[in-house]
Amino acid sequence: METAYAQALWKMVERGMEPKKAVHALHEQLTNTGRASLMRRILRAFERIAERELRKGQSTLTVAREHDERHAKTAVKEVLAEFEVESKDLKTLIDDTIIGGWRLEGNGRLIDASYKTQLLELYKRATSAV
Amino acid sequence: MNTSAVEKIIKEIEQIAPKHEGHSVGTVTAVGDGVVAIDGLSKAVMSEIILFEESNGKKLAESLEGGGKLYGLVLNLEEDGVRATILGDTSRVSEGMTVKSTGEVLSVPSGDELLGRVVDALGEPVDGKGPFKNPTMMQVEREAYGVIDRKGVSVPLQTGIKSIDAMIPIGRGQRELIIGDRGTGKTTVAIDTIINQRNEPAETRPICIYVAIGQKESKTARIVEQLRQENALEYTIIVDAPASAPAALQFLAPFSGVAIGEYFMDRGRDVLIVYDDLSKQAVAYRELSLLLRRPPGREAYPGDIFYLHSRLLERAARLSDEKGGGSITALPIIETQEGDVSGYIPTNVISITDGQIFLITDLFNKGIRPAIDVGISVSRVGSSAQTKGMKGVAGGLKLELAQFRELEAFMQFASDLDKETADRIESGRRMVEVLKQKNGQPIPVEKQVATLYAANNKFFLDVPVGKVVEAEKLFSEFLDGQYAKLLAGIRKTGQLSDDAKKEIAKAMDEFRLAHKELFSA
Numbered sequence: 001m002e003t004a005y006a007q008a009l010w011k012m013v014e015r016g017m018e019p020k021k022a023v024h025a026l027h028e029q030l031t032n033t034g035r036a037s038l039m040r041r042i043l044r045a046f047e048r049i050a051e052r053e054l055r056k057g058q059s060t061l062t063v064a065r066e067h068d069e070r071h072a073k074t075a076v077k078e079v080l081a082e083f084e085v086e087s088k089d090l091k092t093l094i095d096d097t098i099i100g101g102w103r104l105e106g107n108g109r110l111i112d113a114s115y116k117t118q119l120l121e122l123y124k125r126a127t128s129a130v
Numbered sequence: 131m132n133t134s135a136v137e138k139i140i141k142e143i144e145q146i147a148p149k150h151e152g153h154s155v156g157t158v159t160a161v162g163d164g165v166v167a168i169d170g171l172s173k174a175v176m177s178e179i180i181l182f183e184e185s186n187g188k189k190l191a192e193s194l195e196g197g198g199k200l201y202g203l204v205l206n207l208e209e210d211g212v213r214a215t216i217l218g219d220t221s222r223v224s225e226g227m228t229v230k231s232t233g234e235v236l237s238v239p240s241g242d243e244l245l246g247r248v249v250d251a252l253g254e255p256v257d258g259k260g261p262f263k264n265p266t267m268m269q270v271e272r273e274a275y276g277v278i279d280r281k282g283v284s285v286p287l288q289t290g291i292k293s294i295d296a297m298i299p300i301g302r303g304q305r306e307l308i309i310g311d312r313g314t315g316k317t318t319v320a321i322d323t324i325i326n327q328r329n330e331p332a333e334t335r336p337i338c339i340y341v342a343i344g345q346k347e348s349k350t351a352r353i354v355e356q357l358r359q360e361n362a363l364e365y366t367i368i369v370d371a372p373a374s375a376p377a378a379l380q381f382l383a384p385f386s387g388v389a390i391g392e393y394f395m396d397r398g399r400d401v402l403i404v405y406d407d408l409s410k411q412a413v414a415y416r417e418l419s420l421l422l423r424r425p426p427g428r429e430a431y432p433g434d435i436f437y438l439h440s441r442l443l444e445r446a447a448r449l450s451d452e453k454g455g456g457s458i459t460a461l462p463i464i465e466t467q468e469g470d471v472s473g474y475i476p477t478n479v480i481s482i483t484d485g486q487i488f489l490i491t492d493l494f495n496k497g498i499r500p501a502i503d504v505g506i507s508v509s510r511v512g513s514s515a516q517t518k519g520m521k522g523v524a525g526g527l528k529l530e531l532a533q534f535r536e537l538e539a540f541m542q543f544a545s546d547l548d549k550e551t552a553d554r555i556e557s558g559r560r561m562v563e564v565l566k567q568k569n570g571q572p573i574p575v576e577k578q579v580a581t582l583y584a585a586n587n588k589f590f591l592d593v594p595v596g597k598v599v600e601a602e603k604l605f606s607e608f609l610d611g612q613y614a615k616l617l618a619g620i621r622k623t624g625q626l627s628d629d630a631k632k633e634i635a636k637a638m639d640e641f642r643l644a645h646k647e648l649f650s651a
Contacts, residue, residue, distance in 0.1 A: 048159065052169055097189050108156065108170045110154075110228065111152040112153075120185060
């Protein structure tokens with residue numbers, strides 16, 4: 001139920017209502033129906049929606065080392081159109097656990113070209129063939 | 131090798147690296163009780179397999195230590211995400227974990243190499259005999275064959291149990307429910323049927339699949355051992371989803387079993403599948419549905435509980451000759467509480483199946499094994515699959531036993547009975563004894579026909595009731611030893627000719643002379 005209220009709140013603000021006004025309107029409605037205690041849970045659900053919505057427009061390129069970034073950006077150039085992201089909006093993350101290569105994640109899609117994933121696949125194929 | 135050479139090699143490998151395909155992904159937002167809520171995966175389809183990315187943020191060595199790939203099964207498609215069940219260890223999934231869509235629906239391996247093996251609900255071997263080398267993958271959820279692809283039931287499936295083969299015959303492609311309280315011998319009937327298939331010629335012998343749902347591992351182990359000892363394991367596949375397995379696997383096991391069976395049916399083979407039992411599957415599905423927040427209905431079962439069983443049992447069929455003529459015969463088992471067959475799940479399954487075998491606690495406690503109540507047991511299509519020989523000796527048997535049961539109840543109140551009634555009671559008591567059978571000892575159909583012919587001709591009327599079982603056993607052995615040709619003839623033709631009847635009468639006389647001590651009544 002709290003998710004539905006949080007969604008309603010999100011849509012009210014999205015359609016141009018002032019945030020403060022929207023929250024007060026919702027609070028008033030909940031108080032009148034004896035559901036004011038739901039407010040905290042609505043907040044958590046609202047945070048989840050916000051996180052998801054913010055994530056929608058974000059794409060992250062993960063590389064193992066800083067100096068891999070340029071090479072990775074060249075490699076992902078072609079697929080960026082699929083992700084509907086401009087190269088300059090790409091957020092870069094350094095994660096040495098991927099060993100090498102790159103990982104591009106955003107808009108509910110993932111392209112994993114990391115060495116770690118390839119090595120894991122190789123290991124699984126080799127061990128399952130025994 | 132110097133550093134520049136290493137760098138060159140890395141560069142070369144990078145240039146020839148394969149093209150990477152993108153996956154639709156989501157993020158785990160909540161996990162608990164074997165069910166995950168996933169944000170994203172907008173392109174997921176129902177029953178799709180998803181892969182949990184456990185290696186994210188972990189070093190390679192740590193990732194290698196993990197116990198294989200962890201999959202999930204999409205069961206709810208919602209507005210902003212999906213809900214899925216984890217097909218493995220729930221503790222390996224954590225909030226924030228990335229989940230990859232695979233674009234594949236759940237499939238299980240099938241093929242001849244599965245014969246004699248024990249697999250789990252996902253078709254993975256659990257008997258320690260190693261992986262399958264070249265299996266064919268079969269979709270777990272598949273639409274049942276339509277009307278045009280089917281034909282009527284006409285070939286018998288011999289259970290080796292006299293009372294069933296005579297009065298509640300089962301045909302290949304039929305769905306016959308075995309129903310009764312706990313401890314009434316439901317599994318025994320099913321296992322005896324599997325064991326009896328060894329009497330069939332190898333080319334027409336059905337492939338047997340035993341699906342254990344929510345059973346104790348010790349019980350399944352005992353069944354596997356029994357089948358091995360009886361040389362029945364070589365044509366049997368065991369699908370095991372024990373009580374300790376997650377509810378999702380218990381719910382999936384029957385579908386996996388029938389998917390394995392369909393491989394053989396599609397190739398023109400006959401299959402016998404036992405679901406032991408569907409009550410436990412319904413409970414597992416209820417658990418899963420409640421965790422998936424589907425609206426609960428009667429007894430908290432979800433609204434589609436009937437569809438769960440109907441779509442499973444509809445996959446049992448006898449295919450037309452154009453489709454290869456294969457068949458799947460299903461023997462679902464349902465456990466009742468205190469003999470209440472009017473419960474929600476029992477009535478559902480009764481209405482789906484083509485007949486029921488009722489096992490009654492009272493008969494079991496009286497020492498009548500199998501404890502089948504022939505009065506309320508029925509086979510709606512099996513009689514058309516019964517051999518002429520069996521039909522000839524079994525006709526009227528059900529009525530005679532039903533009349534006996536009525537008279538037996540009446541006998542408790544009446545002290546003086548007319549001769550006809552008394553004779554009928556005596557005959558009925560002996561017939562009940564003749565139909566008794568120990569577990570694990572299925573009887574070939576030709577011997578059943580000969581024994582029932584003898585019983586119909588008052589052969590056991592002079593034998594004291596307490597000795598009928600012994601006399602029947604000895605007579606059966608006598609036929610085996612002295613009249614093997616006669617039995618082979620009945621088996622081959624499926625008929626009881628006049629000559630065969632004369633031979634049985636001769637055998638009866640010879641046996642009577644040889645075993646005078648039994649005929650002292």
